[in-house]
Amino acid sequence: MFARFAVMLALFVVISLFKGSFSTLDSEVAQDVHGENYLLWMWSNRLYIYSAAALLLGLFFFLGRRKIINAKDSGSKIQQAAKNNNRPEKDADVYVSGVKVFYGSQTGTAKGFATELSKDVQTLGFPAEVIDMKDYDPDDRLADECSSQSVCVFLVATYTDGQPTENSEWFCKWLEEASTDFRYGNTFLKGLRYAVFGLGNSVYVGHYNTVGKNVDKWLWMLSAKRIMSRGEGDCNVVKSRNGSVQADFQAWKAKFLSRLKALAKGEKRSCKDEGCCKNRKKHGEEKEEKAVMQENSSEMDLIESSSEEEESVLPDEKASRSVVDVEDLGNIMNNVKKAKVRKEDQVNGQMVKLSKLNGVSKTEGEEERREMITPALREALTKQGYKLIGSHSGVKLCRWTKSMLRGRGGCYKHTFYGIESHRCMETTPSLACANKCVFCWRHHTNPVGTEWRWKMDPAEKILQDALEKHQLMIRQFRGVPGVKPERYEEGLAVKHCALSLVGEPIMYPEINTFLRLLHSHGISSFLVTNAQFPEEIRNLVPVTQLYVSVDASTKDSLKKIDRPLFKDFWPRFLDSLKALGEKRQRTVYRLTLVKAWNVEEMQAYSELIALGQPDFIEVKGVTYCGESSASSLTMANVPWHQEVVAFVQQLADMLPQYEIACEHEHSNCLLIAHTKVRAQQLNPMKKANTQPSAVTYGQNE
Numbered sequence: 059m060f061a062r063f064a065v066m067l068a069l070f071v072v073i074s075l076f077k078g079s080f081s082t083l084d085s086e087v088a089q090d091v092h093g094e095n096y097l098l099w100m101w102s103n104r105l106y107i108y109s110a111a112a113l114l115l116g117l118f119f120f121l122g123r124r125k126i127i128n129a130k131d132s133g134s135k136i137q138q139a140a141k142n143n144n145r146p147e148k149d150a151d152v153y154v155s156g157v158k159v160f161y162g163s164q165t166g167t168a169k170g171f172a173t174e175l176s177k178d179v180q181t182l183g184f185p186a187e188v189i190d191m192k193d194y195d196p197d198d199r200l201a202d203e204c205s206s207q208s209v210c211v212f213l214v215a216t217y218t219d220g221q222p223t224e225n226s227e228w229f230c231k232w233l234e235e236a237s238t239d240f241r242y243g244n245t246f247l248k249g250l251r252y253a254v255f256g257l258g259n260s261v262y263v264g265h266y267n268t269v270g271k272n273v274d275k276w277l278w279m280l281s282a283k284r285i286m287s288r289g290e291g292d293c294n295v296v297k298s299r300n301g302s303v304q305a306d307f308q309a310w311k312a313k314f315l316s317r318l319k320a321l322a323k324g325e326k327r328s329c330k331d332e333g334c335c336k337n338r339k340k341h342g343e344e345k346e347e348k349a350v351m352q353e354n355s356s357e358m359d360l361i362e363s364s365s366e367e368e369e370s371v372l373p374d375e376k377a378s379r380s381v382v383d384v385e386d387l388g389n390i391m392n393n394v395k396k397a398k399v400r401k402e403d404q405v406n407g408q409m410v411k412l413s414k415l416n417g418v419s420k421t422e423g424e425e426e427r428r429e430m431i432t433p434a435l436r437e438a439l440t441k442q443g444y445k446l447i448g449s450h451s452g453v454k455l456c457r458w459t460k461s462m463l464r465g466r467g468g469c470y471k472h473t474f475y476g477i478e479s480h481r482c483m484e485t486t487p488s489l490a491c492a493n494k495c496v497f498c499w500r501h502h503t504n505p506v507g508t509e510w511r512w513k514m515d516p517a518e519k520i521l522q523d524a525l526e527k528h529q530l531m532i533r534q535f536r537g538v539p540g541v542k543p544e545r546y547e548e549g550l551a552v553k554h555c556a557l558s559l560v561g562e563p564i565m566y567p568e569i570n571t572f573l574r575l576l577h578s579h580g581i582s583s584f585l586v587t588n589a590q591f592p593e594e595i596r597n598l599v600p601v602t603q604l605y606v607s608v609d610a611s612t613k614d615s616l617k618k619i620d621r622p623l624f625k626d627f628w629p630r631f632l633d634s635l636k637a638l639g640e641k642r643q644r645t646v647y648r649l650t651l652v653k654a655w656n657v658e659e660m661q662a663y664s665e666l667i668a669l670g671q672p673d674f675i676e677v678k679g680v681t682y683c684g685e686s687s688a689s690s691l692t693m694a695n696v697p698w699h700q701e702v703v704a705f706v707q708q709l710a711d712m713l714p715q716y717e718i719a720c721e722h723e724h725s726n727c728l729l730i731a732h733t734k735v736r737a738q739q740l741n742p743m744k745k746a747n748t749q750p751s752a753v754t755y756g757q758n759e
Contacts, residue, residue: 155207156185162214162226192225204249215257220265237279247280255289260297296511302432430512445527448515453485455531464540470722482554487566494621517571558586592633611662635670645672653697664712679726
């Protein structure tokens with residue numbers, strides 16, 4: 059049809075061009091029919107002749123070219139159809155070529171998750187590779203993932219002060235710089251498909267999952283495409299969505315594997331209804347861009363939605379979720395706020411009663427709280443030799459107890475205060491702590507927190523189980539070669555309790571009840587606190603001996619060594635020392651020397667000692683507990699005993715009211731005593747593993 063129209067149009071143009079010329083030709087021919095007049099006519103009308111010839115020639119080539127193209131198209135369609143019909147299944151389109159799991163881990167949790175995810179991905183039939191971020195060069199290799207049809211998963215933990223872990227530090231640094239470097243451009247990672255799962259602890263309010271959020275943001279800024287929203291694992295069992303970081307990961311992993319199977323089928327986005335799909339298809343990119351811009355401006359979290367959140371959405375909101383009018387948005391937000399307020403009122407409106415024993419408030423709905431010890435934590439602590447009690451307590455046999463059962467020397471408490479180590483029980487009513495000290499000899503396997511928000515076991519039950527489990531461990535030494543029978547019999551009767559096993563015992567709301575129960579059983583109490591709970595120190599009932607850990611003397615060094623959770627850790631620290639000075643009982647400063655970290659702060663230590671005026675000062679060199687990913691300490695940070703002695707001598711010279719009292723070389727520890735205890739006839743510089751000094755305490759003093 060088009061060809062016919064083109065021919066007719068060309069003839070019309072030619073006739074129009076020659077109409078005037080033909081009339082001229084007729085008159086001229088009538089007058090003169092000679093050939094030279096005909097040639098003269100052609101020359102005078104050459105413009106029309108050239109135009110007509112060019113038009114006809116162009117039309118000829120156009121029609122011929124069109125026939126060739128139509129013939130090729132029909133042939134290629136036939137060949138493609140035959141190829142599709144005969145193509146085997148192995149040549150089908152590949153939407154996911156494999157999964158690469160990158161991990162940034164400090165204590166090994168993220169690494170374990172990466173290995174677990176890799177195995178599950180392989181079970182689905184996809185190739186999977188686990189990659190340590192420190193062994194991967196993003197500058198040379200990450201851009202290749204944009205065209206490899208692979209899916210990259212980033213499991214990254216947040217370390218101290220919101221910083222990346224040591225093995226992911228360079229990767230994150232490169233990613234951050236590339237996201238703002240114009241030389242890379244904002245489309246550098248276009249085509250890269252990724253998913254992020256962050257590991258953190260919501261107790262650190264200002265740094266919770268910072269690394270996971272940043273990695274997600276930086277990848278998006280380089281035009282990488284997230285296949286699902288970022289997941290977050292919370293080590294704080296109170297705030298964890300599923301009860302623990304392990305449970306959070308399991309929930310996220312199930313969603314990821316489901317999304318991976320959908321991608322393998324070529325599905326770009328999973329929707330619940332057709333209207334939602336159309337809406338996302340039309341506005342998907344705009345919504346995603348606005349979401350990330352909102353995150354960058356207001357630090358909103360892109361977190362996986364849970365079934366709990368879906369159930370809490372109001373019916374009106376569910377009905378209008380696919381398309382929401384801007385005018386109705388305010389009403390929806392008001393309804394959500396009202397629902398949230400009602401939920402908080404239900405929690406806060408629970409009947410609160412005061413404990414008659416020590417005045418600590420607790421809710422009647424406490425059975426709804428989560429347990430402090432998660433299954434994974436229980437397994438880890440059990441491997442370390444803990445005998446766990448209830449949901450938040452534990453007991454363990456000290457190596458000095460074992461030593462003294464064999465008739466050998468006791469710990470420094472035996473030398474300093476006459477404590478019989480084989481009759482001492484080391485326990486704690488709270489495994490949680492408010493610090494993550496670099497020299498923690500439990501390698502941070504215990505939970506952390508700034509307040510008690512877990513289930514709570516009664517003090518009577520804790521003490522009963524602690525005594526039973528301690529006696530059970532003592533009975534295992536019956537008949538063991540070298541164990542003294544009389545020491546064995548004495549060891550079954552506990553006379554001393556060291557509340558210094560791990561964690562922060564003063565956090566336990568019923569600590570006063572627990573102490574009273576100890577004293578009623580004729581057991582002396584030695585309680586150690588980390589100087590972050592001044593009010594609890596003031597409210598504490600008298601104990602046999604109250605310790606405060608003074609791990610540093612300046613704000614910067616305390617933050618570096620203790621790594622406290624409280625933002626106002628320094629005022630709390632100073633107030634705790636003041637509270638200790640107000641106590642009318644035996645008090646002790648415990649100084650832990652870390653070489654190259656806090657041994658040069660002599661003047662500052664003397665000022666802190668003047669603030670609390672303790673009865674005793676224990677100065678001990680840090681104990682190296684082996685290599686740990688959670689700490690950067692090495693044997694180079696452990697001071698020699700001679701160095702500890704020199705430090706103590708200089709410190710004592712600066713304190714006119716104090717003098718060196720005892721020494722326990724095996725524990726690398728010295729005791730400084732206030733001059734007011736001279737009446738108790740302290741023997742200065744008493745050597746280790748000798749008879750107890752004259753400073754012995756009564757059992758219920």
